[in-house]
Every structure is written in C-alpha cells, then in structure tokens.
Amino acid sequence: SQKIEQNSEALNIQEGKTATLTCNYTNYSPAYLQWYRQDPGRGPVFLLLIRENEKEKRKERLKVTFDTTLKQSLFHITASQPADSATYLCAPYSGGGADGLTFGKGTHLIIQP
C-alpha cells in the first residue's frame, strides 16, 4: 500500500540556521508533491508544489527538492525564524486520476531563539 513517512519527532533548530525536513514515500509514483504548513488548531496552508520533472523549487526562504529515484522530497527553510515554528506536511499526488490527496503525518519544527 502507499506510504508516506515524515519525521515523527520534533525537529529543533537554532534561529538563523537552515531547517531540513524529509518526506519519503513508497509504492507511489507521484506526478507532483505538495508541502503545507499547519499551525496548532488551524487548517493547513499551501506552501509549494514541485513536479516530477523539477529537481528543485524555491520560494523566498523555502526550497524543495524532489528525487524520484530516492522517492524523497526535502524541504528547506533557510535563515530560520521562530515564526517558522509549525508542523509541515507533505502530500504526494499521483496526478490525473480521480484519486484523493493523501498527507503525511507531518514534522513539528521548533525554531529556538
């Protein structure tokens, strides 16, 4: 069955450093992969989408990579700030068909001042 793995343990990073979050997937051939941010008690907010033919995507301090051979996406936040503290969810999507979108359980990121 399809499986998405994200670090279940919280990730503690010092302010100003780069935070790197991992999303691994199995039994998937995603056409693209989405990353979302979720704050406690709130709905997820879309951040970035990367397609299978894109190796890297950037948006301000965010960078996402997508390695279809390793079946992995990495999500980087450079020059991290305490306001970046949240849970980050990845969502691979096979694309085109009538399938629902499945989310990973998310990684809780804590940026220490």
Place this chain on the structure above:
Amino acid sequence: EAQVTQNPRYLITVTGKKLTVTCSQNMNHEYMSWYRQDPGLGLRQIYYSMNVEVTDKGDVPEGYKVSRKEKRNFPLILESPSPNQTSLYFCASSFFGTSGIYEQYFGPGTRLTVT
C-alpha cells in the same frame, strides 16, 4: 476574499444525534474534500468530490455521508455519531486541472466532541 468556511466551528453532541457540518467555498473550485485530524494519525481523508454530484470515498469514510448538490457546498453528515468520531474536521477545496489536484485551500476546522 477567497475562502473556505465551515460551520459550526465547535460542536459538542451526544451519541446517535444526527448532525451536519457545512462547508462552503467562494472560489468556484471543482474539487472539495473532508479530512479528520487526530493526534498521532495526521490528516486522513474522509470523502472527496470531483464536481457536482460526483463523490468518492477517501481513506476513512465509515460513519459519514456527503453530498454535492451545488458546486460551492459540500456538507458532511454524521447520521449517528459515535465517540470515536470525536475529532478535528477540515474541509478543503481546489481547482482540478489536467494534471490533477492543485493547491488545496482549507477551512478553519470544526472541533467535534461526541459524548
């Protein structure tokens, strides 16, 4: 303002008393879905809809019903709620293009407690 709204935001009810959680979007999105979120289990999809009158089961559909009579609305119905349906519920919507589902816009959530 583009948004997804859900009502109610908080609900405490008793076992077996039918309830409906409404969801509405103002972005003319084709795709809408419902998720529940529980500690340690993450977001799990309940039902989704590709367009009006087209709905399909997600990963955890048991005990839930949906309907899509209008493009903007996608209510979630619990015919006979049970305590294991106590959860935080999110509605979401998205355009559905040739490549599939694009970025989803989520509602603010409905916290449901069934006693």
